[in-house]
Amino acid sequence: MIEMKQVQKHFGSLHVLKGVDLHVRPGEVVVIIGPSGSGKSTLLRTINYLEPIEKGEIWVDGTPVHQHKDLRQVRSKVGMVFQQFNLFPHLNALQNVVLAPTLVLKKSREEADEKGRALLTKVGLEQKAEAYPGQLSGGQQQRVAIARALAMDPKIMLFDEATSALDPELVGEVLAVMRQLASDGMTMVVVTHEMGFAREAADRVVFMDEGVIMEEGAPDDIFSNPQNPRTKQFLRRVLEK
Amino acid sequence: MNWHVVWESRSVLLGGALVTLELSALAIGLGTTLGLLVALIRTARVPVLSQIARVYIEIFRGSPLLMQLFFVFFGLPYLGFDVSKLAAAVWALTLYSGAYIAEIIRAGIEAVPKGQKEAAYSLGLSPYEAMRYVVLPQTLTVALPPLIGFYIGLIKDTSLATIIGYRELIRESQSIIDRTARPLEVFTAVALIYFVICYPLSLLVTRLERRVPAR
Amino acid sequence: MFDWGAPIRNLDLLMQGLVVTLQVATLSFVFAFALGLVGALARRSHFWPLRFVATVYVEVIRNTPVLLQIFVIFFGLPSVGIRFDAVTAGIIALSVNSGAYLTEIIRAGIQSISRGQIEAAIALGLTPAQIFGRVVFPQALRNIYPPVVNQFIMVLLGSSLLSAIAVPDLTGNALVVNSRTYRTVEVFTFVTLVYAGLTLTASGLLNLLGRLLFPRATAR
């Protein structure tokens, strides 16, 4: 579903991605962990080409994204959920959800509305369809953002620290929606600091540091028996807390 | 294009520019004084005076400067007071700018957190001292960019004095045009003079706006 | 000593002037807004000559008097064979003038939209035009609505300068009534109050419109 080969990227003189190889199979849930600044977000954002790359190849569902081909089409197939939600504040929850289906997929208003309400129900917000983002809690906003991404019938969902901006008591409701998605068989790439989620929901955990993938494997192997000293050090630090 | 006529009239143009600068300086000085006074009356909620101040502000911000200029220039003689063109222009510009400047300063005063005044009182400062040494200095950082922005507008607005026949820059340029029949060249020179006066102030506003932290 | 009936007896002429004022101001504002939109986009363009032209436009207009701009268009351009009647010249001058201010206002509004908003729209697959029209511009307009209303008021008041090129607006007709009746104080007091009432009404109505267009506590 996603095939990244030797992906390289600089920000000015900063080498953020130093030749990353990543392969994600359909239906797989891949969780990326690693210290902050290691390039996790950048890697995720290259998948739908929010960040252009300099070297290497990225294939998404058979489309060579690195060749700038059919970018919009690829993007409409790849849902993305941001740390800061990025809901459109001038539109209510339902309008946020139906905007892209009507504009990009050219769905009729009724069809988009019906599907939008169903998705809001799925994320537990059927009551909040007419509420504006400013009237919703962080957890509710993030669930609307997930519904908005799902409204495009994506084949892949990307999550960039979707719970990091939330108050601790609101993290659970968003993780629950993500777990549900994972068990529905969605292909997911998730950057998170929630080790509990990684352990339970991931098919594979990828540890990134300084722009390279240091180690990857099944959650049990990574958490119980990490091989790379960096991984050990990182896990010791985050699991202590 | 015939730039020769502009060069030949340079002393007339520069003389006009000087008159414009004088008029601007008078209007800025008097308008700021009046504006500060009105702002203080309004923030101190002086009874009666502060209601009068409000009506004054609404009328002078709500009607065109040109109307106010006509009022002073034609109206005062009608009431039996003699006014020169210069006096009429200065009066109108002062009354007009006082209303705007009062609102700019008031907004600046209100932007200073209330705790500042309370802290000053608790240290034993009088209301006058609190205003003079604590609140107004802080007001300045907030109010200075819009204030200078308004001064730029006021300098340009002195051009309206030409309509009542006061010999400022534009009036002088029109007399050159009457002689030479080269309006575009002369107007271009006039525009350049205004630009040279106003643009540095505009740059200053941009710099100050960048420095003042948004509250 | 005063004869307050003088302006009332000439109400028809003054009201004709008021209508001209409203027409000229509204038309000028609409053109100015279009100019401001184009100017703002040009100032954010990746193509530097476009940016340069827009910047020169904004700075030249904002640093010279509007009266001079009116004179250039009405008295200056005929010397190179471009002639407009007074009303047209006036509308052009006011539009060009206000367009420069609106360029800066709209540019600031566009700039106030966070990068994340645009990225979210890109990630959903919207086209650049859709991103601007459906995500960036509506939010920008909400943010800049008060200064935009203020610009309209400025155009309304600025239109009085067109009396200097003999446009029969409210100020122009006030001068006519004044010279007919010699009731200077009465006529100018009346007209000043009409202007003040007009600007209060206009800003009141436009603020109401703003509350209808941008409802509720939708800001984050």
Ligand SMILES: Nc1ncnc2c1ncn2[C@@H]1O[C@H](COP(=O)(O)OP(=O)(O)O)[C@@H](O)[C@H]1O
């Ligand atoms: N747009 C950008 N411009 C310059 N540097 C950036 C930009 N985005 C990220 N970086 C830098 O790239 C590095 C990797 O960032 P990021 O991918 O966000 O890391 P992570 O998500 O793992 O915390 C960091 O050092 C960050 O400061």
Ligand SMILES: [Mg+2]
């Ligand atoms: Mg990150």
